Amino acid sequence: MMGDENSKTGDESGKEKKRPNAKYKLSNENVQGKEIVYHYSRERRLEKASQAVRNLYSEPPRRRFGIFGALISSKPNAMLLGTIIFFCVLMLILSAIYK
Numbered sequence: 660m661m662g663d664e665n666s667k668t669g670d671e672s673g674k675e676k677k678r679p680n681a682k683y684k685l686s687n688e689n690v691q692g693k694e695i696v697y698h699y700s701r702e703r704r705l706e707k708a709s710q711a712v713r714n715l716y717s718e719p720p721r722r723r724f725g726i727f728g729a730l731i732s733s734k735p736n737a738m739l740l741g742t743i744i745f746f747c748v749l750m751l752i753l754s755a756i757y758k
Contacts, residue, residue, distance in 0.1 A: 705713055731737040
């Protein structure tokens, strides 16, 4: 494929293709010292959004999952955790006494 006419070679490096948007400023040099105005309205965007998206914004955020919170979330879970801790402490005390 050395003779492929479509491939770029070192001979073409002097000929640069002009971009179609070469005059477009990629930085904000033309707005130095001016405040940029954003035309964004969350309310307007949410009006056009689906009902599922609107529900996401109207509901309060869910609490983060925590292992301790899950262990004491109900009375039976809290009693089970207390029983496990009790037996662990009991085993430690008995193992220290009967060495």
